[in-house]
Amino acid sequence: MTIEHTDFPEPAKVTTVACIGIGTIGAGWAAYFLAKGYRVRAWDPSPEAEPRLRRLIAAAWPALSSLGLAPGASQQNITVHTDLAEAVDGVGFVQESAPEVLDLKRSLLAEIDAVTAPDVVIASSTSGYSMTEMATQAATPERLVVGHPFNPPYLIPLVEVVGGESTSTAAVKWTSAWYEHIGKSVITMDREVPGFIANRLQEALWREALHMIDQGEATVEQLDRAITDGPGLRWPIQGPMLTFHLAGGEGGMAHMLDHFGPSLKSPWTRLDAPELTDELRAAVVEGCDDEANGRTVGELIAERDAAIIAIRKVIGELKAGPR
Amino acid sequence: MTIEHTDFPEPAKVTTVACIGIGTIGAGWAAYFLAKGYRVRAWDPSPEAEPRLRRLIAAAWPALSSLGLAPGASQQNITVHTDLAEAVDGVGFVQESAPEVLDLKRSLLAEIDAVTAPDVVIASSTSGYSMTEMATQAATPERLVVGHPFNPPYLIPLVEVVGGESTSTAAVKWTSAWYEHIGKSVITMDREVPGFIANRLQEALWREALHMIDQGEATVEQLDRAITDGPGLRWPIQGPMLTFHLAGGEGGMAHMLDHFGPSLKSPWTRLDAPELTDELRAAVVEGCDDEANGRTVGELIAERDAAIIAIRKVIGELKAGPR
Known part of the structure; x- marks a missing residue:
């Protein structure tokens, strides 16, 4: 399979997206895509995922409505699949949000890659792994990109975009353009850094906070109030x-x-x-x-x-x- | 001079406070005290300080009004002095906000201590020094306390309170009770830690950000947007x-x-x-x-x-x- 990276469709022409893995982050993405008027095809191996997904979307909907729904947006524009090829059939974009387990990410991204049309970008919500680490088993790693959201993805605008060593520049550019098209605040990194940007900043603060608790210098409540107030x-x-x-x-x-x-x-x-x-x-x-x-x-x-x-x-x- | 620490006045009985040093932080404190209905006696060695102070108070007043003024609050309830003893005469609380220069803080706190009535707490806005370091020249360090605000002090509720080795427990308690009385969110630390709490957390984030710029991993704009969005x-x-x-x-x-x-x-x-x-x-x-x-x-x-x-x-x- 050869991918012509200049052949990615215009972001504005995408009408359907796939959400692979629908835990907290994947379901949050699904809610966001629905609110933006897209049809969503969700995939999850767990039979309990679907009712949980629908509850989360219903819970997020008032918030999304208050921020403004796209014309035609509906909670009903989603189907849930247990067959991966069926889930990605005909979609213009894939967002993978599986659990943060490296082996799982590797094999799942390879499986998604194998069944997704060649002109479609596959983004991973990973918060901790680089695409270079995750893409090792995929046949066409050129179109695999990190698209790291913040929780909840339906309310926090930030998405960090970064490719792996094998990712094409065109795929990174397309991913950034796509997220911007759907209203996200995009930071495109030109190299892989563990933790990306926002998590490194957040993690520095968190680690110092843990040190202060460890040393008996501050309580949990004081640390939180030191920030909120x-x-x-x-x-x-x-x-x-x-x-x-x-x-x-x-x-x-x-x-x-x-x-x-x-x-x-x-x-x-x-x-x-x-x-x-x-x-x-x-x-x-x-x-x-x-x-x-x-x-x-x-x-x-x-x-x-x-x-x-x-x-x-x-x-x-x-x-x-x-x- | 002997201070009976149980003799501090009730916070509710304080009607007049002194602001020693009226740069950005001192003037911000003055604006806050005025908005809370106090009479303020300000001191600064610079003749340019007074017009700048009045401009800052006028600029902050709409914000303070929108958050709610205390009965009787007025921008006019302030006098500016160049004589220290005159400035602290009859006040119920002293907030020192001189520049962050240790020798200056040491001598100024000793001078304030020498001319302030014995039943009055003297708090320092220092962001970086411990009271143990600063109180070395004061005759009665028992009533010297750190009361560290955040910029701007008239809008950010947080104040960190911590005493030095010679500060009495009663003075620390009184200071926390006083700041709470005037509507601040108070964190009382039971020991001195460099940078207190919030600045340590903020500084951890800032240092990691500087490392990322230093290594070419992120731009200033990306670092800021990674947080704001x-x-x-x-x-x-x-x-x-x-x-x-x-x-x-x-x-x-x-x-x-x-x-x-x-x-x-x-x-x-x-x-x-x-x-x-x-x-x-x-x-x-x-x-x-x-x-x-x-x-x-x-x-x-x-x-x-x-x-x-x-x-x-x-x-x-x-x-x-x-x-």
Whole structure:
């Protein structure tokens, strides 16, 4: 089988997608695709999967409706299959969300690859394996791509896209274009890094938290509140880099690094920081300037403050319960 | 001078507070105290500080009004002084927010201590020094406490409270009670840890981000979007521990640790995780159960989803601009 990678269909022409494996993540993807108006063909080896899937979709539907359904979107546009070839028949995209067991991923991706039409990309929801590790048994690894979502996939926009050593550039590009077409916030990585990007950041925080519990320095409740009532209120609007851009005052990130750079040597976490070379300094400062895109620190502060107020208000209302 | 620590006034009886140092953090505190209806006496050695302070308070006032002003709250209830003894005269609480320079903090805290009435707690906004380090020159270090806010102090509820080796337990208790009285979310630490709690978590994430830029694995923009469009949308409602409690499905944190525990050995960050001993596992699982406080994983998922939707909606509206 030869795949002409320029032959992938236009993302806009896809009407049906396959969700292979329908646990929490796979079922979340199914709900999202349905809400975007697609027909979904689901596959799972467990007979208990279907009722669970339908419950999860029904539970997610009010949320999806409130964010806006595509024309024709319906919870009914899904069929559940136990035969893999039947599940991928005629689909324009395959999302694999099997359990995180490397051998299982390897054999399942090879099986999906064997029965899926050659001009269709197969993406894996894996949170931990590289496609290079997972694609070893597949006949056409060129169209196998990681498309890593965040839980719940029907509400969190982020998807990390990265190919393996054998993945074609065209397949990676198509996958990013496809996820963008369906409304996702896509980060396309140009090389495989264990944990991708967001999980590395999240994991660094989690590991430091575990160290603090281990040493009796903080409780679970304190660790959570330190985030929910602290920096967590800023992070939906400005990530860690822009946050520190603002910490530098009018001088922005450049001032921040020059002034607080020495604190990278402080024992403020168990993780040692990299050496703050001129190159690293320049990359961080220029990256923040690019992201600010002409907005002054004052304007960014105003945006941040408006977001924190709005977030605190809606969370306060939710906690107070229905009136 | 002898301080009877049981003689601190009731937090509810405080009517006037001093803000020593009125840069970004000190001015933010002043705005918060004013909004809560207090009279504020500010001190700063720089003649440019006062106009800047008044501009910051005016800029913060609409936000503070929208969150709700205390009866009698007014931007006018502030006086600015260049004499320290005058600034602390008659106040019920002192918040020091001088620049993060250890020698300066040491001498300034000693000076404040020398001129402040004995039954008044003096708190430092320091983000990086321990009170044990800072209180070395003070005559009565028993009433010197760290009260570490987050920027901007008038919007972020979190304050971390911790005493130094010479701080009395009564002073720490009073400080926590005071901040709670004025509506802050208080974390009281029972020992000094460099970076306290939230900054350690934030710093772990920041250091891993710097490593990724240093290695060319991610751009500044990707790092920020990985948070704002990913886990950052969950963190204002559920911190890192409860987030992973939900990642464990119906089995919660116990299942999560048993199933994903081995991933702590994966090279997902440059930070090594602690050994997952039975004791650590028990502390994490019990902490999550305490925090869930009877809410099932399903109920926590419903709370999380409602919050993500609300947060995405308000941020979407803010980004779309005024209609």
